[in-house]
Amino acid sequence: MKVFIGFNPKERPSVSTLCRSLRSEGITCMPIHPLVPRAGIGRLSAKKIELAITRSDAVVLVLSPDFFRKEWEKILKARLKDLDPEDLRNKLLIIESRESSVRVPRELEGLPTVKVKDLDKLDQKRQAILKEIAMIVQKAEVADEKKKRSGFSRVERRAAQRQGIRKVKAVRRFGTEFYRERDKLKGRQMVLMSEPPECRALQCRVYRQVPGESLVMARSGLQPNESYNLAVRIGLPSPGFTDADTPFPVETLEQKYPKEVLDQGLPGWRLRVVFYETFNEKAPAQAAQIQLPESGDSTSAVFSFSAPADRERFQARLVILYKNRILQTGLYAVPVGREGGPTLKIESLLDRHLKDLDRKPGFDAALVFNHGDDGKPGVLGISEAQSVRLPLENLQEAADKICEILTEFTTQPDIRRWNDVRIKDMLYALAHQGNSMADAVGAILPECLRRAARIQVLETRSESFVPIEFFYGRQAPDRDAPLCPRALKGLLRGACRCDLKEGPQERTVICPLGFWGLNRVIERHRAETPVGPDAQGCFLNTDSGESRESLKPFFKTLFAASDKVDTEKPGTSRAVFEELQKLSQESFQAKDWNEWQALILEHKPALLVLIAHTQEDPQAKIPVLEIGRDQFLPSSGIEESYLRPPGTAAEPLVLLIGCSTARSEISFQSFIPRLKRKGASVVLATVAAILGRQAGPMTREFLVQLKKASRRPGAKFGDVLLRVRRRVLAKGRPLALALAAFGDADYLIG
Numbered sequence: 026m027k028v029f030i031g032f033n034p035k036e037r038p039s040v041s042t043l044c045r046s047l048r049s050e051g052i053t054c055m056p057i058h059p060l061v062p063r064a065g066i067g068r069l070s071a072k073k074i075e076l077a078i079t080r081s082d083a084v085v086l087v088l089s090p091d092f093f094r095k096e097w098e099k100i101l102k103a104r105l106k107d108l109d110p111e112d113l114r115n116k117l118l119i120i121e122s123r124e125s126s127v128r129v130p131r132e133l134e135g136l137p138t139v140k141v142k143d144l145d146k147l148d149q150k151r152q153a154i155l156k157e158i159a160m161i162v163q164k165a166e167v168a169d170e171k172k173k174r175s176g177f178s179r180v181e182r183r184a185a186q187r188q189g190i191r192k193v194k195a196v197r198r199f200g201t202e203f204y205r206e207r208d209k210l211k212g213r214q215m216v217l218m219s220e221p222p223e224c225r226a227l228q229c230r231v232y233r234q235v236p237g238e239s240l241v242m243a244r245s246g247l248q249p250n251e252s253y254n255l256a257v258r259i260g261l262p263s264p265g266f267t268d269a270d271t272p273f274p275v276e277t278l279e280q281k282y283p284k285e286v287l288d289q290g291l292p293g294w295r296l297r298v299v300f301y302e303t304f305n306e307k308a309p310a311q312a313a314q315i316q317l318p319e320s321g322d323s324t325s326a327v328f329s330f331s332a333p334a335d336r337e338r339f340q341a342r343l344v345i346l347y348k349n350r351i352l353q354t355g356l357y358a359v360p361v362g363r364e365g366g367p368t369l370k371i372e373s374l375l376d377r378h379l380k381d382l383d384r385k386p387g388f389d390a391a392l393v394f395n396h397g398d399d400g401k402p403g404v405l406g407i408s409e410a411q412s413v414r415l416p417l418e419n420l421q422e423a424a425d426k427i428c429e430i431l432t433e434f435t436t437q438p439d440i441r442r443w444n445d446v447r448i449k450d451m452l453y454a455l456a457h458q459g460n461s462m463a464d465a466v467g468a469i470l471p472e473c474l475r476r477a478a479r480i481q482v483l484e485t486r487s488e489s490f491v492p493i494e495f496f497y498g499r500q501a502p503d504r505d506a507p508l509c510p511r512a513l514k515g516l517l518r519g520a521c522r523c524d525l526k527e528g529p530q531e532r533t534v535i536c537p538l539g540f541w542g543l544n545r546v547i548e549r550h551r552a553e554t555p556v557g558p559d560a561q562g563c564f565l566n567t568d569s570g571e572s573r574e575s576l577k578p579f580f581k582t583l584f585a586a587s588d589k590v591d592t593e594k595p596g597t598s599r600a601v602f603e604e605l606q607k608l609s610q611e612s613f614q615a616k617d618w619n620e621w622q623a624l625i626l627e628h629k630p631a632l633l634v635l636i637a638h639t640q641e642d643p644q645a646k647i648p649v650l651e652i653g654r655d656q657f658l659p660s661s662g663i664e665e666s667y668l669r670p671p672g673t674a675a676e677p678l679v680l681l682i683g684c685s686t687a688r689s690e691i692s693f694q695s696f697i698p699r700l701k702r703k704g705a706s707v708v709l710a711t712v713a714a715i716l717g718r719q720a721g722p723m724t725r726e727f728l729v730q731l732k733k734a735s736r737r738p739g740a741k742f743g744d745v746l747l748r749v750r751r752r753v754l755a756k757g758r759p760l761a762l763a764l765a766a767f768g769d770a771d772y773l774i775g
Contacts, residue, residue, distance in 0.1 A: 029081035083161045084116045148698045203427030224272035246360045247332035273372035293318040299344040299412045300328040312412040348387025371551045389477035395485040408473040431642040431713035459497030480548045494542030500531040509534040514753040546743035548770035575773030578632035582609040585637035585652040588718035597721035604725045617656040637683040668704040676706035707768030743770025
């Protein structure tokens with residue numbers, strides 16, 4: 026609820042106290058604007074006052090003795106003359122001082138009034154003011170709803186008309202019943218005014234198509250083989266709509282995203298909604314746009330579907346995006362052929378606490394990797410031009426082969442030269458596997474993905490992990506193809522200047538910059554799947570701090586390693602820590618998890634480097650991280666105290682090097698979402714098992730290049746990681762390709 030307050034500047038202290046009391050009761054006070062401009066207070070145009078009053082639920086005028094001077098009265102009339110008189114009178118509440126000996130203007134007579142003896146003690150009349158505001162709002166709601174004639178939005182009616190349904194008396198009868206029921210549910214008692222304002226959420230409503238008759242809402246279950254429409258919007262609780270179990274982050278959206286003028290002439294945001302059925306691979310994905318104003322309900326996006334005849338439940342996934350940046354995903358489910366109400370569960374919530382999103386670029390494309398109801402993997406590709414869904418049954422096999430190639434490479438002796446033949450052989454094998462995966466996914470959005478410089482990836486299940494960093498965007502090389510002679514310069518410059526044309530000539534060389542992980546920014550997120558027999562969806566909270574500064578990873582660092590790192594080459598972990606000491610202002614090393622927690626609490630390090638051994642706990646059957654000698658931490662035991670002092674806003678960068686730390690056989694036991702949920706800003710983890718003798722040198726080189734790249738002012742983490750990968754590979758450390766980053770690519774680093 027929003028309340029606009031007009032007052033004399035002399036009464037600012039007492040009005041400010043009143044506003045604080047109103048906010049504690051769940052009422053949002055509009056910016057406290059004096060109705061009369063004056064030096065030192067700021068000038069406020071009549072248009073802004075009119076706009077503020079129009080958007081408010083109630084208007085409170087604090088009339089002090091000075092308020093009725095001639096010049097004040099003239100300005101008051103001038104400022105309010107363009108507003109609807111009846112609408113304004115229905116909103117007005119007068120607070121009058123008994124000390125005033127001046128007659129109230131005729132325009133303000135007969136309005137609800139609260140009289141106070143002394144305006145300095147205005148807060149003492151808080152309960153009386155609350156009661157009057159509640160009555161004003163209640164009357165306004167009833168009057169507003171009586172003006173409406175139909176329970177369906179304009180978008181829904183247009184969708185019905187396209188399918189042969191016209192406005193008939195049945196629609197009006199439905200509208201009357203709909204709003205009569207809504208009046209009962211929304212009737213408020215005065216005692217409820219202390220409750221906080223209602224949150225807006227993603228909402229769905231299903232109705233059946235009956236040509237020539239009416240729009241029939243499906244209140245309990247669907248009929249097999251019947252055609253239906255699903256209306257999707259973001260709004261306040263309303264009869265007939267199914268609300269999501271998690272609110273939509275409208276407040277964060279309002280603070281972080283730039284507003285634009287919508288078709289209704291109001292400021293707000295144009296969001297995109299993508300809908301597709303999770304059980305029907307042949308059903309195409311559908312996309313539509315909704316307009317979300319600053320307050321109130323958004324417009325509706327309408328999608329058509331048919332209830333299946335061979336399933337007991339219809340289920341569809343909804344994806345909400347802004348500039349191809351995923352904001353929220355959810356699963357809508359409703360029974361088929363039996364009684365039961367629909368459900369709407371939020372799967373993932375990405376942009377919840379991201380700072381300065383108005384300055385952040387969007388994405389050229391978004392990829393959502395998940396599994397259908399039958400357990401088969403699939404991907405949803407989204408761009409501005411289209412949204413396409415594709416099954417990927419054979420993609421996991423190629424991903425496993427890539428990990429085998431990387432693991433086999435780690436068994437080789439240490440490589441110190443870029444032109445080592447083993448690097449060429451590994452890149453040749455990776456290029457062939459990456460080419461087959463890129464062709465499969467590239468069939469979704471061929472032009473968009475081929476040219477995309479920024480891609481966002483969401484994995485709703487850890488089994489959906491697809492290493493798109495290894496996708497090879499060129500033709501697979503011939504068996505005898507050498508490394509491109511300009512590859513080294515290209516890696517250092519960040520751009521390929523090869524004279525070869527697209528097509529068959531690409532097969533004559535192996536180009537490292539053909540891998541996606543070396544030629545584009547990839548922002549990757551992974552959701553955490555809940556456990557239990559009735560668990561559905563997944564949880565994702567990417568950024569825990571409400572505000573954040575740029576990452577400064579080398580201010581204070583913390584390092585720990587498993588003793589197994591030094592098994593084949595003693596001194597490997599010591600060399601990494603010594604390099605970290607050179608690069609950092611302060612650096613610390615932990616020998617066990619207790620010491621790790623103690624150092625976290627004492628020093629609040631910004632960079633956490635772990636070269637850990639991973640294995641499965643034989644009793645609990647869950648993966649564990651080992652540092653030191655037999656010092657184990659299960660994935661389920663990772664708490665905030667292992668990342669930052671509890672209750673603080675610190676968001677450290679985590680470098681997790683080990684034996685396949687980014688992959689887990691059991692989805693809810695992955696380390697990545699747990700670390701993110703407990704406070705990590707970004708997690709860099711390996712996608713393949715890396716032996717200690719390879720992990721140590723690669724980690725040292727990675728830290729050196731990260732330090733150099735982070736010196737550029739205003740550098741973003743995604744761009745820095747791209748530069749670091751190229752330079753580490755140029756130094757003869759190809760396992761840098763095995764690092765996958767999970768988190769916001771637009772964190773500032775430096």
